[in-house]
Amino acid sequence: MTWNGDAYQARFDRIAAEGGDVHGEAVFVRSFGPGTVLDAGCGSGRVAIELARHGIAVAGVDADASMLATARRLAPEIRWYERDLVGLDLGRTFDVVVMAGNVPLFTPPGTEPALVAAVAAHVRRGGHLIAGFSLDRGYTLDDYDTHCRAAGLAPEARYATWSRDPYEGGEYAVSVHRRP
Template identity: 70%
Template sequence: MTWDGDDYQRRFDDLAASGEDVHGEAAFVLAFAPATVLDAGCGTGRVAIELARHGIEVVGVDVDASMLATARGRAPGITWVASDLAALALERRFDVVVMAGNVPLFTAPGTRAALVAGVAGHVAPGGLLVAGFSLDRGYTEADYDGHAAAAGLTLVRRFATWDRAPFTPGGNYAVSVHGAPG
């Protein structure tokens, strides 16, 4: 899939201008008080930029050149990396790795285990992998939990939304928090 980063960002800018809170994912991550965050599948950098605004050291990674060009234009001081998340090799770890915006759903079928392993390898000991995605597109929370477990992570908590509404099995969206051994 090919994206137009400026057009994609414009949708969020319009929502913010209308009074919508477009920083739910960042607020969720901020609650864990991380010093470092990897925004995996960062798109135009909406989450990363908000986290950096709160003094967090952030690295954003995306495979799409247009999305990264928009991110770089909006926040040139943040480190932006072009990479497929399944092959990610940054040679460092982060307190929190976040995948907001249905990131696992944009990967090719059959590559989701590699995606989760790729980002899980960047979670610091005792750190967290946080991912939010729709469950009605063929990738379930059980599938994701299995991939996270295979990558050495354990489910800590699951919510139905980024504002921490309780998760009920059979729901159509999940925000999952998996932890790495300390």
């Protein structure tokens, strides 16, 4: 899939200009009090930029050059990596790794275990992996939980939205896993 980073970002800019909240993921992540965050599958940088605005040391990773060009233009002070998340190795860990925006659904089918293992390897001891994604595209919560367990993470919480609405089934979930 090919993206247009500026067009993607323009959608969120329009929502914000109309009074919509485009920072729910960042607010959710900030509630964990992280000093460092990896925005895995950062796209045009919306979440990472908002986290950095609150004094959090952030890095962003995305495989799409157009998305990263937009992110770099909007926040050149943030470290942006153009890499595939499957097999990712930045050589460091973070307090929180966040995958917002259906990230697991954009990896080729069958690579989800490697995706989760790679991003989980960047979660420090006591840190969290937080992911929100749609459940109507073939990747189940049972599969995701299994992949997290295999990567050494324990389930901590699950919500229906980034606003912490209770998860009672449905087509979207925000999952929080912790590295013991």
